[in-house]
Amino acid sequence: xxxxxxxxxxxxxxxxxxxxxxxxxxxxxxxxxxxxxxxxxxxxxxxxxxxxxxxxxxxxxxxxxxxxxxxxxxxxxxxxxxxxxxxxxxxxxxxxxxxxxxxxxxxxxxxxxxxxxxxxxxxxxxxxxxxxxxxxxxxxxxxxxxxxxxxxxxxxxxxxxxxxxxxxxxxxxxxxxxxxxxxxxxxxxxxxxxxxxxxxxxxxxxxxxxxxxxxxxxxxxxxxxxxxxxxxxxxxxxxxxxxxxxxxxxxxxxxxxxxxxxxxxxxxxxxxxxxxxxxxxxxxxxxxxxxxxxxxxxxxxxxxxxxxxxxxxxxxxxxxxxxxxxxxxxxxxxxxxxxxxxxxxxxxxxxxxxxxxxxxxxxxxxxxxxxxxxxxxxxxxxxxxxxxxxxxxxxxxxxxxxxxxxxxxxxxxxxxxxxxxxxxxxxxxxxxxxxxxxxxxxxxxxxxxxxxxxxxxxxxxxxxxxxxxxxxxxxxxxxxxxxxxxxxxxxxxxxxxxxxxxxxxxxxxxxxxxxxxxxxxxxxxxxxxxxxxxxxxxxxxxxxxxxxxxxxxxxxxxxxxxxxxxxxxxxxxxxxxxxxxxxxxxxxxxxxxxxxxxxxxxxxxxxxxxxxxxxxxxxxxxxxxxxxxxxxxxxxxxxxxxxxxx
Numbered sequence: 001x002x003x004x005x006x007x008x009x010x011x012x013x014x015x016x017x018x019x020x021x022x023x024x025x026x027x028x029x030x031x032x033x034x035x036x037x038x039x040x041x042x043x044x045x046x047x048x049x050x051x052x053x054x055x056x057x058x059x060x061x062x063x064x065x066x067x068x069x070x071x072x073x074x075x076x077x078x079x080x081x082x083x084x085x086x087x088x089x090x091x092x093x094x095x096x097x098x099x100x101x102x103x104x105x106x107x108x109x110x111x112x113x114x115x116x117x118x119x120x121x122x123x124x125x126x127x128x129x130x131x132x133x134x135x136x137x138x139x140x141x142x143x144x145x146x147x148x149x150x151x152x153x154x155x156x157x158x159x160x161x162x163x164x165x166x167x168x169x170x171x172x173x174x175x176x177x178x179x180x181x182x183x184x185x186x187x188x189x190x191x192x193x194x195x196x197x198x199x200x201x202x203x204x205x206x207x208x209x210x211x212x213x214x215x216x217x218x219x220x221x222x223x224x225x226x227x228x229x230x231x232x233x234x235x236x237x238x239x240x241x242x243x244x245x246x247x248x249x250x251x252x253x254x255x256x257x258x259x260x261x262x263x264x265x266x267x268x269x270x271x272x273x274x275x276x277x278x279x280x281x282x283x284x285x286x287x288x289x290x291x292x293x294x295x296x297x298x299x300x301x302x303x304x305x306x307x308x309x310x311x312x313x314x315x316x317x318x319x320x321x322x323x324x325x326x327x328x329x330x331x332x333x334x335x336x337x338x339x340x341x342x343x344x345x346x347x348x349x350x351x352x353x354x355x356x357x358x359x360x361x362x363x364x365x366x367x368x369x370x371x372x373x374x375x376x377x378x379x380x381x382x383x384x385x386x387x388x389x390x391x392x393x394x395x396x397x398x399x400x401x402x403x404x405x406x407x408x409x410x411x412x413x414x415x416x417x418x419x420x421x422x423x424x425x426x427x428x429x430x431x432x433x434x435x436x437x438x439x440x441x442x443x444x445x446x447x448x449x450x451x452x453x454x455x456x457x458x459x460x461x462x463x464x465x466x467x468x469x470x471x472x473x474x475x476x477x478x479x480x481x482x483x484x485x486x487x488x489x490x491x492x493x494x495x496x497x498x499x500x501x502x503x504x505x506x507x508x509x510x511x512x513x514x515x516x517x518x519x520x521x522x523x524x525x526x527x528x529x530x531x532x533x534x535x536x537x538x539x540x541x542x543x544x545x546x547x548x549x550x551x552x553x554x555x556x557x558x559x560x561x562x563x564x565x566x567x568x569x570x571x572x573x574x575x576x577x578x579x580x581x582x583x584x585x586x587x588x589x590x591x592x593x594x595x596x597x598x599x600x601x602x603x604x605x606x607x608x609x610x611x612x613x614x615x616x617x618x619x620x621x622x623x624x625x626x627x628x629x630x631x632x633x634x635x636x637x638x639x640x641x642x643x644x645x646x
Contacts, residue, residue, distance in 0.1 A: 079469045175201045178422050182369075182394060183208040189375075189418040190396040193451045194438065194626035195429025195589070198396050199226070202371050206234045209392075211368025216242075216386065218374035235367070239382045240351050246363065248354030250343060259348040261521055264288040267339070267346060268332050276314075276321050279533070283519065286526045287329065290314075292348065293523060294333035295340065299356035300408040302384035306334045315547065316527040316537050352379075359385050367391050375412040376402040383412035393417070400447040400622050403583055427451045429589055430629050431459030437632060440640055441622035444613050451626075459630055466633035470594035472578040474585050474624045476636075478504045479549035480598040481579045486557060486565045488577055496575035499584045501566035507550055508559040508566070515559065549598060582624040593628035595636035610642050 007016045009030045016030065070078065171179060175197075181188050182205035192198035203226075206213055213234035217223035226236035240248075265271075265288035274282045282290075290311055297310040311326040311333065340347050341357060359381045369392035372378065376397040386393055395416045402411040427435055432453035439450045453459065475481040481497060482504045488495040510522035514531040524547070528534040535555075538548045553562060572578055578590070599621060602611035621637050634640075 169200075169204060171201070171204060172426055174422070174424050174426060175204065178424070179205045179208055181420050181422055182206075182392075185369075185392050186419040187392060187417055188394045189413055189416045189421045190394070190424060191413065191421065191447075191449050192396055192398055192424040193427055193442075193449050194398065194401070194622075195427040196424035196451075197428055198424055199373065201424060202373065202394075202396060203229050206371070207231050209369055212366060213369050213371065214365055214367035215371045216373065216382070218377060222373065234371075239379070239385065240355050242365070243355040243358040244351075247358035247361075248351070251349055251354050254343075254345070254349040255351065257346075257349060259346065261285040261289040261292070264292055264336070264347065268336060270332060274325075274328060276317055276325055276527070279529070280317065280527050281529075282325075282526065285521060286519075287332065289521065289523055289526065290325075290329050291332040291336050294329060295337050296350070296352065297408055298333070298337065299350070299352040300379050300381065302380040304360065306330065306337050312523070314527045315524060316533075355379075356381055362388065365389050365391070369394065371396065372412065373397070375416070377404050377409045378412045380408065380410045383410060387412075387417060398449075400442055400445045400449075400619055401586065403586065403616070403620050403623055405616065423449050425449050425452055426454075427626075428454045429457075429626070430454065430632075431457035433461045434459040434625065434628055434632050437461050437625045437634060438622055440644065441618050441625065444618035444640075444643070445615055445622060457629070459628070459632070461632045461634055463633060463635045463638045466592055466594045466631065470577065470592045470631075470633060471590040472580060472585070472588075472592075472627065473594045473596055474580055474582050474627060475596040476582065476598040476600070476620070477549045478507075478581055479553045480596055481581055482562060482565065483549075483553050483556075484596065485569060485579055486561070488579075489565055489568055493576040494570045494574060496572040496578050497569050498572070498578060498580035498588070501569055504550075505563055505566040508554065508562040511554045511559040582620050585627050586623050589627050589629055591629050592631040592633070593624075594633040595624055597636045599624070599636045601639040610639075613643070 009016050010028050178201055215226055215234055215236045217238050223236050223238050230236050262285040265284035270284040270287050293312045294310040298306045308326040308330050311329045313322055339345050340353055370386050372386050372395045374397050375395035376399050395413055397413050399411050399413045435451040435453035485495040510520040510525050513520040519529055538551045602613055605611050
């Protein structure tokens with residue numbers, strides 16, 4: 001019998017201790033330092049990365065043999081220059097007008113196409129717009145995950161409808177069915193997959209609808225863009241804008257008021273600390289912060305009064321202790337909400353407060369039909385407000401992208417009072433290869449749709465091909481994104497972090513306090529008195545998982561270095577690579593995307609089979625993989641391969 005060699009650490013190369021029976025997968029590293037060292041090795045520029053980028057630039061004359069002759073430094077420079085050229089060419093497609101047909105060749109679609117800007121970028125032909133995707137155009141005959149069969153029919157089997165021009169554009173069969181349903185006056189839900197041109201579909205539908213319309217956008221930039229495109233009889237606004245005009249103007253002078261937690265405690269007359277257990281004592285400022293967070297959660301909800309459930313949970317506190325703590329906080333939170341409604345109050349005031357106060361008056365919107373966009377991410381207060389209207393109510397979104405439940409958002413699509421449910425499954429953002437990858441995750445989510453790729457796009461899914469030389473690297477956590485930013489800085493390149501580094505900087509500053517033995521006011525770390533206490537907490541396999549990556553980052557680099565790196569980040573337009581969490585990448589897209597390695601594989605079952613994938617994690621993975629247009633390096637989610645065999 002041949003003795004099997006002991007596994008070695010991927011970071012330092014030394015032998016690893018034998019795995020403990022029944023404790024899941026064998027270890028790959030000795031510690032977090034080895035893990036980071038291995039990560040840097042894997043991210044060194046190589047021939048595979050260069051081939052991917054050069055292929056995107058349509059430069060087949062560059063051979064593998066030629067690349068083999070370059071040293072590491074020269075190869076890295078080739079990749080950097082090629083990546084910059086690829087990004088520039090992608091942007092040029094938005095600026096250069098389409099060429100006319102030559103020698104019988106079909107011309108590209110002008111910018112006003114039925115799938116909107118996403119379609120116009122990628123030059124699908126009018127024939128591809130006018131009819132469902134032909135079977136011969138797909139990379140595969142059907143999406144890779146067709147078991148169980150989707151509820152929605154594929155575009156090639158969509159109900160027969162008359163394809164006519166609407167508002168100067170020619171809709172697809174799916175879009176035409178939605179337009180007809182909107183014009184009929186029924187309440188409607190539209191499940192629209194990633195990149196399927198849902199806003200353009202709503203715009204076309206609104207031209208066929210009579211009466212006064214209201215399009216409720218998710219954020220201000222979307223509302224401003226919609227104002228330029230929607231017909232004059234449709235008002236385009238955010239819910240906050242509607243509330244500000246009706247109620248919030250009177251509180252404008254308080255919106256920029258900064259009120260420290262200690263001052264809130266004084267105003268609420270909280271003067272005594274509260275002992276939660278033997279180890280945790282909350283100061284008055286911490287109690288005031290919990291009361292303030294409870295009011296924030298109430299303002300986000302559809303409830304009519306502040307309740308114990310609105311007090312947020314604390315890391316490191318048991319369920320029984322949390323229930324008692326919530327009962328202590330509730331009177332303070334209710335008083336705080338009453339005080340915020342006083343025009344002359346010295347308490348903090350937010351945009352969500354005037355939206356909530358307005359919604360509690362049960363306002364009637366001046367509209368015959370209301371279109372709620374991104375309904376899967378709606379504030380409960382907004383969803384309830386729209387549903388209460390005596391008007392035609394249409395909700396549009398993608399339930400598989402409902403990734404903000406952790407902050408109180410609800411998937412309004414799931415419970416919308418609709419007479420019809422229709423679907424948009426033809427994506428124009430990417431080709432069939434990325435669509436197939438997205439469908440694997442839609443299958444795990446249990447979504448009723450499957451995506452079909454743009455036949456004019458030649459997307460590719462190439463695990464392990466891009467390294468950090470992708471246009472964007474998507475991470476599961478802020479801490480992992482920051483760790484990669486530090487690695488990029490070490491290599492002399494310029495990283496940008498979507499949304500900025502404010503959150504991770506605040507955590508690092510809180511770590512400075514805890515390592516110095518001082519309590520912190522950071523809301524996620526209120527229950528911890530010292531760094532060692534937090535470190536012990538995250539070692540517990542049953543709790544603290546969201547903080548583990550952050551603790552490892554601080555232990556590896558130190559809070560001072562993390563803060564220094566946060567201050568060294570650049571704007572996206574000046575960056576060599578863009579880093580983001582999957583949450584913050586929602587609504588964005590890039591030519592080439594790398595999925596980072598912190599999307600953890602579920603723990604294995606006792607029999608060794610893969611464990612079940614949490615639905616919220618599958619939704620986050622779906623959002624991540626659908627950000628890529630041309631090339632997707634799904635290395636961080638490659639463990640999904642094993643689930644395809646089940």
